[in-house]
Amino acid sequence: MKTIDWKYTSVGQIVADDFAAASVFKKYGIDFCCHGEVMLEKACADLGLAVEEVEQALLRQGEAGNGRISFASWPLDLLMDYILKIHHRGIRARGPELLALLEKVERVHGEAHPELHELKALIGESLEDLEMHLQKEENVLFPYLYELYAAKEQGQRMAPMHCGTIANPIRVMKMEHEGEGNRYLHIIQLTNHFSVPQDGCASYRLLMQELEAFVDALFEHIHLENNLLFPRFEDIEREIVC
Numbered sequence: 001m002k003t004i005d006w007k008y009t010s011v012g013q014i015v016a017d018d019f020a021a022a023s024v025f026k027k028y029g030i031d032f033c034c035h036g037e038v039m040l041e042k043a044c045a046d047l048g049l050a051v052e053e054v055e056q057a058l059l060r061q062g063e064a065g066n067g068r069i070s071f072a073s074w075p076l077d078l079l080m081d082y083i084l085k086i087h088h089r090g091i092r093a094r095g096p097e098l099l100a101l102l103e104k105v106e107r108v109h110g111e112a113h114p115e116l117h118e119l120k121a122l123i124g125e126s127l128e129d130l131e132m133h134l135q136k137e138e139n140v141l142f143p144y145l146y147e148l149y150a151a152k153e154q155g156q157r158m159a160p161m162h163c164g165t166i167a168n169p170i171r172v173m174k175m176e177h178e179g180e181g182n183r184y185l186h187i188i189q190l191t192n193h194f195s196v197p198q199d200g201c202a203s204y205r206l207l208m209q210e211l212e213a214f215v216d217a218l219f220e221h222i223h224l225e226n227n228l229l230f231p232r233f234e235d236i237e238r239e240i241v242c
Helices: 011-017 021-028 040-047 051-064 076-109 115-153 167-190 202-240
Strands: none
Touching (some): 011 021, 011 040, 021 051, 021 202, 040 051, 076 115, 076 202, 115 167, 115 202
């Protein structure tokens, strides 16, 4: 973690430099994934936060050395492998389990907590949209990115993508990321930051735990693509694509 003034560094870059910063931004409600290009000073001002307080929290987190995953140092093919095998598989495995648990809790607590009905609708819609999103990445964008990475490593030139440039599918992916990010920010508000009501049972507590873990993983997924994978591949495309 840097020990300098972060005010004029984008929040996405801060997390890219040290993923431990993600836990600090989560605490303060700073969106580092979908709007990672925003400077820390502006992100704090928009939320009515004192930037100095957030900087001190970043410094303490960095000194603690917790949660250090050096994603920025990984080769791009390893980063894509991680996204596919951890995040894509994770969404497909945990998403239906989360929805099934939510339906169970809704049946018991839905009358007293009608927000569960909206929550179920939001999660159901999200899982459908995420599946289409994952398929686009797996079948259209990532195969070309793997080829682009191999060509770069072998010192070869590459023909342009059939879309003309990777900027076109990347633009679509980032728009979809923003849509999901906004949906889950609404879910965070709807659940009062994953709070369990006083009459909540063990299943309700488990639901909130699983939902929070699902959201954390999704935001990591979006961050890795928006702030690390996509910009680096756009640089490679400019360098080696004919």
